[in-house]
Amino acid sequence: MLRHIIKLIWNNKKNNFLLFVEMFVSFIILCAVSSFMYFNLQKISQPLGFETTDRLSILLDDLYSKDSLLVADMMTQLDIQLKQEPEIEEVSYTNGPFPFSGNQWTTSTENNGIPNHTLTCETTEDYHSTMDISLKEGRWFRKPLTNEDKDEVVVNQAFIDKNLGGKYTLDSFINIGEEKKLVGIVETYKYNGEFVPNDPTVISYIPKTDRNIMNVVLKMKPGTSIAFQEKLIKIITDVTKSTSFVINNLDDERKKSSHDTWVILSVLLACSVFLFINVAMGLFGVLWYNINKRRSEISLRKAMGATNINIITQFLTEIGGLALLAVIFGLIFAIQVPLFKIIDVDSQIMYTGIGFSVIFVLGLVLVCAFYPAWKGAQIHPATGLKEE
Amino acid sequence: MFSNYLKLALRVLQRNKFFTGISLFGISFTLTILMLVVAFLHSQFGAKNPVSKTDELVYMRHLKMAMVQNDTIWAKDSTQVDGIWKYDSTFQNVNNNISTSISWYGKKFLDSYFRQLNSAEKFTFIVPTSKYNVYVNSVKIDITTSYVDEQYFEIFDFKLLEGNFISKADIDQKAYMAVITSELAKKYFGSTNGIIGKQMLVDGKNFTVKGIIEKAKMVNLAINGQMFVPSSILPDDVYETGYFGNYMAVFLAKNGNIDAVKAEIKDIVSRVPFLDPSRTNGIAYNQIEAMPFTFQESLARDVIYMEDGAESLFYLRWIVFALIGIFILVPTLNLINLNMSRIMDRSAEIGVRKAFGADSNGILIQFIFENVILTFIGGLLGMIFTIFLIRLSNNLNLLGELVLEFDILFFALSFFITIVFGVISGFIPASKMAKVHIVEALKYK
Numbered sequence: 001m002l003r004h005i006i007k008l009i010w011n012n013k014k015n016n017f018l019l020f021v022e023m024f025v026s027f028i029i030l031c032a033v034s035s036f037m038y039f040n041l042q043k044i045s046q047p048l049g050f051e052t053t054d055r056l057s058i059l060l061d062d063l064y065s066k067d068s069l070l071v072a073d074m075m076t077q078l079d080i081q082l083k084q085e086p087e088i089e090e091v092s093y094t095n096g097p098f099p100f101s102g103n104q105w106t107t108s109t110e111n112n113g114i115p116n117h118t119l120t121c122e123t124t125e126d127y128h129s130t131m132d133i134s135l136k137e138g139r140w141f142r143k144p145l146t147n148e149d150k151d152e153v154v155v156n157q158a159f160i161d162k163n164l165g166g167k168y169t170l171d172s173f174i175n176i177g178e179e180k181k182l183v184g185i186v187e188t189y190k191y192n193g194e195f196v197p198n199d200p201t202v203i204s205y206i207p208k209t210d211r212n213i214m215n216v217v218l219k220m221k222p223g224t225s226i227a228f229q230e231k232l233i234k235i236i237t238d239v240t241k242s243t244s245f246v247i248n249n250l251d252d253e254r255k256k257s258s259h260d261t262w263v264i265l266s267v268l269l270a271c272s273v274f275l276f277i278n279v280a281m282g283l284f285g286v287l288w289y290n291i292n293k294r295r296s297e298i299s300l301r302k303a304m305g306a307t308n309i310n311i312i313t314q315f316l317t318e319i320g321g322l323a324l325l326a327v328i329f330g331l332i333f334a335i336q337v338p339l340f341k342i343i344d345v346d347s348q349i350m351y352t353g354i355g356f357s358v359i360f361v362l363g364l365v366l367v368c369a370f371y372p373a374w375k376g377a378q379i380h381p382a383t384g385l386k387e388e
Numbered sequence: 389m390f391s392n393y394l395k396l397a398l399r400v401l402q403r404n405k406f407f408t409g410i411s412l413f414g415i416s417f418t419l420t421i422l423m424l425v426v427a428f429l430h431s432q433f434g435a436k437n438p439v440s441k442t443d444e445l446v447y448m449r450h451l452k453m454a455m456v457q458n459d460t461i462w463a464k465d466s467t468q469v470d471g472i473w474k475y476d477s478t479f480q481n482v483n484n485n486i487s488t489s490i491s492w493y494g495k496k497f498l499d500s501y502f503r504q505l506n507s508a509e510k511f512t513f514i515v516p517t518s519k520y521n522v523y524v525n526s527v528k529i530d531i532t533t534s535y536v537d538e539q540y541f542e543i544f545d546f547k548l549l550e551g552n553f554i555s556k557a558d559i560d561q562k563a564y565m566a567v568i569t570s571e572l573a574k575k576y577f578g579s580t581n582g583i584i585g586k587q588m589l590v591d592g593k594n595f596t597v598k599g600i601i602e603k604a605k606m607v608n609l610a611i612n613g614q615m616f617v618p619s620s621i622l623p624d625d626v627y628e629t630g631y632f633g634n635y636m637a638v639f640l641a642k643n644g645n646i647d648a649v650k651a652e653i654k655d656i657v658s659r660v661p662f663l664d665p666s667r668t669n670g671i672a673y674n675q676i677e678a679m680p681f682t683f684q685e686s687l688a689r690d691v692i693y694m695e696d697g698a699e700s701l702f703y704l705r706w707i708v709f710a711l712i713g714i715f716i717l718v719p720t721l722n723l724i725n726l727n728m729s730r731i732m733d734r735s736a737e738i739g740v741r742k743a744f745g746a747d748s749n750g751i752l753i754q755f756i757f758e759n760v761i762l763t764f765i766g767g768l769l770g771m772i773f774t775i776f777l778i779r780l781s782n783n784l785n786l787l788g789e790l791v792l793e794f795d796i797l798f799f800a801l802s803f804f805i806t807i808v809f810g811v812i813s814g815f816i817p818a819s820k821m822a823k824v825h826i827v828e829a830l831k832y833k
Contacts, residue, residue, distance in 0.1 A: 018728065022721040029714065227526040243592035246519050246530075263786050271421060275718055278414045282722035285410050289729040 023326035035353030049188040050131040055250040072209035098215035100253035122206035138184030154184040159200035193257030299384025315373035323365040415766025418719040494633030507648035508639040534613030551599030566595040569603035605791035727817035739829030752822040759814025767806030
């Protein structure tokens with residue numbers, strides 16, 4: 001049977017060649033598109049790890065150029081003033097890598113020759129309640145009481161899995177450039193947005209009087225009007241004696257941070273859907289034509305006793321065999337990418353994408369072939385043979 | 389002859405509506421994608437206001453300073469030579485990058501070295517797109533402000549709707565004058581009429597509106613501001629550490645010779661003295677590199693990092709072409725497949741025409757012509773889709789600052805693409821049809 005099918009495909013190689021190339025190229029495109037889609041879907045399936053509604057962020061970007069004592073005094077003043085406002089429920093502070101800033105601070109350490117990269121952020125001790133960060137285990141870090149105290153840190157699950165190899169004990173010391181005390185674990189903290197990979201992250205303490213503070217996060221009472229921001233601007237201008245700060249709504253920033261990726265994904269999805277409708281319709285047309293051309297062959301086989309199902313199976317295996325050849329040929333190329341890590345993406349994602357593509361292309365071909373094959377099988381032997 | 393072919397082609401298309409439909413769907417979809425790509429590239433990189441001289445501009449966005457130490461690594465190894473053990477030592481010279489900083493340019497640095505370039509006709513130093521919050525009647529407006537000098541509006545030819553550009557006198561007097569986009573005028577004042585001379589409170593300072601311009605429709609840091617004010621109002625020393633600051637520079641090359649500008653910039657930078665570590669947070673930088681690129685090159689360099697921006701642009705172009713090529717390949721193959729399987733439909737016609745003396749070339753041209761007619765109809769449909777999608781993208785601000793445009797050049801390019809697509813996808817089936825032997829053709833059916 002199989003040899004027979006291969007022979008049939010081979011006999012018609014001239015016509016089949018272009019079909020073969022079309023299926024092959026479609027398969028390769030689908031592999032790339034589906035892996036990319038899956039890669040991004042997996043990223044957004046992990047939550048941000050904090051709340052953005054009713055949160056404002058104030059970007060203060062010139063503290064570093066000021067005198068440190070002046071900054072300490074100013075920030076204390078600002079904190080007192082902000083906490084007096086009834087509309088503001090909570091206030092906390094972070095350094096450069098704050099939510100949706102696009103900033104990244106990375107610390108690289110070495111663990112028995114294997115480099116570990118860790119994203120680091122520094123926040124004040126009440127940041128988790130301002131941002132509603134829920135801890136999976138342990139507690140949030142506290143303000144160190146003396147200078148000799150080791151800094152306490154909270155890490156995300158990815159840090160535990162990738163950098164500590166899954167082994168950890170709460171309240172033990174971990175080495176990230178320097179020794180820190182691990183006190184809590186959060187599931188995720190993707191401060192740069194939904195589409196940013198969930199990389200190992202460490203959050204540690206920074207006093208609110210530090211010159212490295214770049215961002216103030218405010219938790220507002222729900223329903224605070226935008227007019228309050230005018231008052232806010234006055235407060236900040238009065239305290240900092242400067243107007244170079246920007247107030248952002250974290251909800252807006254969140255949308256902005258993933259806007260571009262959504263545009264790319266939807267354009268890609270729309271293109272692929274159209275491409276495959278196109279391919280499906282083309283295949284359908286070609287197969288319809290080819291099967292119609294073989295009316296006499298069908299009639300003859302039916303006259304010799306073949307059932308409708310025999311005829312349909314024959315056509316489906318024929319075209320399915322061709323598709324299988326194209327997919328296998330495509331697999332030879334596609335599999336190289338995750339096998340030799342040509343692109344730095346989790347190979348699990350690539351395998352899933354490739355697997356999906358195999359099933360999709362074969363399925364599509366069979367679905368497109370079914371109606372023409374079924375229609376062909378309906379031919380009555382007498383009419384088919386009479387035409388010849 | 390031509391009208392005969394046209395009549396015949398239309399008749400054939402009508403005969404089998406199902407196949408015509410499938411083909412048209414594929415063609416119009418493919419051409420829509422191609423036209424959108426053309427519109428995108430044309431809108432982002434094409435020469436038009438305010439960057440009419442796109443090929444004559446050299447941008448200096450970033451300055452790179454590095455501290456490099458030479459290191460020699462010795463390695464000893466024992467090898468067996470002719471059965472006797474010997475020591476073999478090798479060494480490598482390695483440049484260790486200890487610290488690299490990339491940032492914007494400081495004003496003093498630009499002022500002292502880049503004011504007299506022989507190869508540049510004009511130059512401008514800009515502090516681009518600082519963001520400010522402004523509240524007008526309890527509505528928040530984010531204003532992006534660029535600090536510019538008097539030559540800025542000579543290099544970037546913004547369309548002036550009303551009033552005047554920033555002048556040399558404004559710069560010298562440190563005047564709080566502002567040129568704003570019509571979009572911002574509508575947001576801030578509610579209309580664009582009669583607002584010249586009115587005051588705007590931004591960043592705690594009162595600016596007088598001096599001119600209204602049309603906003604730039606492409607993504608380009610140097611021109612994406614909504615409000616342009618004299619850079620001389622900025623305090624001199626703020627944010628400057630060593631050679632770093634928050635300025636960028638744009639040069640207009642003499643006679644369009646951008647390579648001369650790049651070479652001169654590199655030459656100047658190679659002679660700049662290294663800074664004392666006390667002025668650079670204690671880092672003894674011993675390498676300075678200015679990175680002068682054209683706008684396209686610096687964009688390309690963001691995507692594919694290469695030492696030379698021209699190289700990045702080269703690779704990026706080929707990658708984009710290859711991706712589009714692969715994407716277009718499938719619909720093309722599809723169309724060829726469809727046409728191939730329908731060859732025998734026309735066999736009687738081919739047979740008769742050949743029997744009456746038509747040569748293969750005549751038949752080849754006829755069938756290619758038919759396919760071109762088909763793609764042309766598909767192209768028209770595709771153009772309608774494209775215009776619809778462009779409108780949609782512009783209305784929903786899908787591409788941010790970038791506004792997609794369609795003009796005569798766009799239509800000409802699209803027409804050209806359509807014809808090329810028609811000829812390519814028609815050639816293989818047509819040549820096969822033309823080769824059919826008379827006897828064979830007449831025998832079938």
